[in-house]
Amino acid sequence: KCKVKPDGQPTEKLVLANISQHNYEAAFGVFLDAIDANLQLGAAACTALVRTCAAVPALAQSAYAVHMTMKEAGMALSAEVLGVLQGACLEEGTLEQCLTLQAELDRQGVPADTGRLNKMAAKVANEAPSGHLPKATALLTKLHALGGATAISAEAYGAVFAAQCRAALARSSPAAVEAAHRLLEEMSTLGMAAEASALSSLLAASCRTGQRPAALAALRLLLLQTGGSATDASLPAALLRSAALTLGAPATSSSPWLEVPAADADRLLTLHAAVRLDKELAAALVRLCSASGLLAEARRRLAARPP
DSSP: OOOOOOOHHHHHHHHHHHHHTTOHHHHHHHHHHHHHTTOOOOHHHHHHHHHHHHHOGGGHHHHHHHHHHHHHTTOOOOHHHHHHHHHHHHHHSOHHHHHHHHHHHHHTTOOOOHHHHHHHHHHHHHHSOGGGHHHHHHHHHHHHHHHOGGGSOHHHHHHHHHHHHHHHHHHTOHHHHHHHHHHHHHHHHTTOOOOHHHHHHHHHHHHHHTOHHHHHHHHHHHHHHHTTOTTSTTSOHHHHHHHHHHHTSOOOSSSOOOOOOHHHHHHHHHHTTTSOOOHHHHHHHHHHHHHTTOHHHHHHHHHTOOO
């Protein structure tokens, strides 16, 4: 109040005293007062402030601000404290902060932490625009190199898979569909379930681009999740129709024929039992019956083909 510049040492002691008593809000208040007075606190007090985010992740933004003032003053955090700060930012900070901290850890040659990398991959996939998808998949690749597929968490797999499916649907890209299908196969091998919304996107994108194996895989898992009911919101009639038309369409150079097992073909027939068939859909179902060995059903449908 008297506009007297505070002394550094007592100010740092006050910060540390508040931290020791878990008065974190007061400690950061003292820090901000010091900044307003153009007083840079020492490394010990600043590091202690940053460490508070380990106990209270909600302090991640404040702790990151302290870190930035330290960098401007030529001070550096240890790799261990940078990891603590990154962990809090993964919970309560921004994606940019997390990526910046990871770059600092990489520059220090710190061994990768699989737990934080998994959270980073999920955060990138969930929060970043589609243009950042390669960064998310690169993090999965890094995790795979560190410990194989089992090093990747269900959260990271699920988030990146969902982002890949959204991208495949938005771009109508066969390559994007194939990438999503590969992730789905890895997840299935590890017993991880994919969200129905992501599977619906993959099925729609697969049908749009004529990717039959991916379409069949997504359809199977969707039906498993919905109990085989085509009335479930996860499997609308239009999407079911697209699946039947894709799997039963004539082979082309870009979309070769896929041998659909009889059980899958029979399930598609059952789901279409109450659906009014047009010529295109009826022909697709007949081709599926014939190719799957359901010859009696194929003959019956030919005899009862729609006008």
